[in-house]
Amino acid sequence: MGFYTLGFPRVRYMSTDVPLRDRLAAHDETSIALGVAGVVSLALGSGLLVYVRFTTALGSSLPVYAQLAAAFGAVAGVLGPGGLVVGLLLLGGGLSALAVALTRDTDTLSDDLADLAETTDRLADGEFDVKIESDRDDELGRLADRLVVLRETLAEQQDAIADAQTTAETAQADLDNRTEAAGRTADAYRRVLRAVADGDLTQRVDPPADNDALRQIGRDINETLDAVERCLDGAATTAEGIEQAAAGVDSRTDQLDAATDRVADAVGEISDGTDEQAATLGEISDEMDSLSSGAEEVAATVDTVAETTEQATEAGTEGEAAAADAIEQMDAVEATTDETMAELEALDEEMDEIGEIADVISEIAEQTNLLALNASIEAARAGEEGSGFAVVAEEVKSLAEETKEAAAEIDGKIQSVQAKTGEAVAGMDETSVRISQGVETVEGAIDQLDDVIDYVEEIDGSMTEINETTEQQADAANAVVEMLDDLAAVSDTTSEAAEAVNDTTVDQRQTVRSVDASASELRSKAAELRQTLTDFETGSGASAASSTTSRTTNTNTTSQTSAGSQSGPSASSDLTAGASGSSSSVAADGGDSWTKDEDEEETGGFQFGTADQ
Template identity: 25%
Template sequence: MTLRNRTMKLTIGKKLMGSFLIIAILLGITSGISFYYLKEIDRLDTDLIERRALILSNAQTMQVEAAKQSSRLRGYLLTKDPEYKNNLQSSNDNLSSLVSKTLTLAHSAEDKERLRKLEEFNIQFKQKYEQLLQMVQNNQNATETLDFYNNVVLPVGRQLEPVADEMASEQQKLMNEGSKQNSETVDTATATVSIISIIALVLAMLIGYFSSRMITKPIVAMERFADKIASGDISIANIQVKNKDEIGALANSFNQMKENLDHLIRQISLSAEHVAASSEELTASAKQTSQASETITSTIQEVVVSAEKQAYSVEECVRAMGEMSAGVQQIAANAQIASSVSMQAAQKALEGNQAIQSAEEQMGFIHTSFNQLADEVKEMGERSGEIGHIIEVISDIAAQTNLLALNAAIEAARAGEQGRGFAVVASEVRKLSEQSTQSAEQITQLITYIQNSIEKTIQAMQSGTEEINEGIRVVQTAGGTFEEIKEFVDHVVNQVHEVSAASQQMSATSEQIVQSCDEISEGSKIVAAGSHNVSAATEEQLASMEEISSSAASLTIMSEELQEQVGKFKVG
């Protein structure tokens, strides 16, 4: 693990995943609260429609059945019509059955207590009116029968109606309270979901803004930095990025690349100067050697004419060869230095190219993270669409409930006076269904607003992706420039090697000339034969001088081209 990786605390992927996790949590909270309130509203509607409305309807029917018992008992006493008796028994049975059914629906202790009293009074009333009917069938005294009705049966019957009235009145009150509670719950749910949705939306937009700015701002700075370097300006200041992620690592790589490139350009410039100086020295040495060769040729021609000048000519030859040998050694040393510097320049160019490749890889990682970010935002939009489908289902349920309430109101209107209480219930249910429909529409509008915000976030991410692609293009351009520098330095290295080989060849030639001069000094007797050897050596030396002059000219041209290429860069 490198130092750069160890100092990287949070990667871009982790930061983006954290941002989307926060947005997902906010969306989950909003959805959870909406689901909770929808379930609560559904529970209250179910309780109001399926339980309380049925209890109220049963209580109102109990009122009617209690009143019918007293009325039918009086009708039978007055007319002795068996139908009144049968209807009386039917009303008593209906009241008892309604009490039993309502007991299974009642939750409060007060309702259960009233139902038990009603059942007890109904049983007592049945026992009393059966005794009364038995007295009538036995043709007992009319006065006794009337007294039994007024003092025994009628007081029990009068106890039924107040209990039934109290039961119906209390259930009507509870229905009104339940309707009010449902309305308050709907208002609370609407306000809560609206506030939570707005807060979640604002936080999501802030997270998206800061996440985008955190990524695009340093990338734009690095793009400008790379443009400057690509144009040849290496004197710019280093990039200052506070990020501790891949972007920070990429910025550090850019800074290191700039420093390496600056050092490389300086080394190449210095090497070019050395090469130019060495080529000048080589040219001067070649001229001196050529002059010495001409002197030797002239001396050889004069040897035949005058042997007296032989010693002087030999001394001149030895001196000239000494100077040439020193020049050759200097050329060889300069060629070694130029070779070493050129190899260093090639190494620096290779390191710069590797830094560019590392920058390209980092830009590729950033591009991949942006693509993952876009996929997550699209998935979040799909989830909000699913919530919209749920709201549509709730709206359909509310519409069906409204239709059922309307049908119930029509049936209650047909029932006349007996269906008035159920008509009131149907009206309340219809109002609740309309309120539920309005709440569902409000939630649908909020979901639509959230989806529009997500679409804007996706557009912002696409813009960031374009900036990243532009950064990749600039880095690739800088990489091409480094590749050209590397090729040029390799060419210089090859030329320097050729100069070194030529210097070695010239050194060998100078040694041969010195040896020839030593042979000349051995004696004047072999001057003639030695002159031919010296002439041949001189011809070889002239050929070598021509090669050295050609190499020196090529080296001078190369050094000028290298200085021209280096001059394109502006260093600090």
């Protein structure tokens, strides 16, 4: 520092901020030069020792010894040129003292530095309980204080690291436990879903209580399986109702076919009766012609009166018998016509009942269509696992559409048959009126024949009255011929009506057979649906459709017994009630269960729609 102060202006060394040694040196540049010379001499003498000591351990104490040397130089400068010797002596003593102090301080510094190095190594090895003490107030003391702070900081960090490691190990163990539990739960879910894919719908998962996500998934799986099971039960019940309705249609079509046969037989009898009636009327007409000819012959010649009267008597007797036969035939035709009308009315009622059955089939088809739509939605939600069920739902939907179309066709044919039946009834009414008129005419003819016989018997008593009697007989014969012509026309009309009714019964029989074929196909499709549903096992421990088999068998047996023991409206009522009952059972078994509860809205439940939809 002495070398640097020499170059500064003098005024600076007079400042109170300048160290004392610099101010003393400012008195006389010569004195300063002499002091510097003494310092240089000291440096030359002990430079090597000072250099070694200072560079190894006394870097922080160098300014102290430099100040001491400068002080010696300053003293020499104050004394002036004459005090150089004194300064040198003082410098020599100072150098000796300095050497001793430097040796002692160097050893102390080396020990302190070695202690600090050992302490640092121990701290680096993690010994945070090492004791750090220093009574120094220099840089080494401050370094020791910083090591104490560092030791405490490292100890706190080590404790924090240990706590964090413990927390991490605990969290890892908890995570491992949760992962293992989640894996077991996933395996259980996988086993249940695999069983469901194999058709066992009785399996349910057990949602864990300590995992909200897996618990919610488990609830959703169970609710989905419950909904699918209810859907399958509803489908089985619907298939059962379709089979029952189809069986009832078979029974009713058999009865209708039998009734049609009876109508055809009755119409055949009517046709045969009208043919016989026409033949009888022809014979009566011929006889009346003969009677007229005989009367003319009686009028022409008296010689043949006896023969003519005999022929007239015979003709009258035969005419009376023929007229009586005609009346009986007319009565038979009228009775047959009434019976045919009754059969046609019964046929019309049965057509109404078949129409009701067709309506029931349409309702069942609509319900089946709705069920197939809900099943398609659930199959779409189920994804790939529900693909097989989607095919079944599509088949059910197609069957429902075909059933609905068949029911519409049945309804159209029923309306056609009813229209033709109405025409036949109207024709029968007209025929009945004409037959009544014919009976009255024939009865009048019988009366006339009685008169003819009386006239012929009186011929022998009064020849005068022959001409009058003959004229009356001719007139009566002409009237009978006209009546017979009218009656023949009525017979022709009756025959035409019978042929029309016969054609109607043929069409009706074809319609009945078409209905029977449609019902058989419907029953076959329902059986296929129920057979498909047997692949799924539901909560009852049996297949979805097996629980309905016994009920279907008993119902079919009851329907067949009712069809055999009942006829007409009562049997139809039983069938209608059975079909309605099937529909009600669908609503009762599956209606409420298809509707999602309010609580299920937040748990992932499914809404399939109610049976009323």
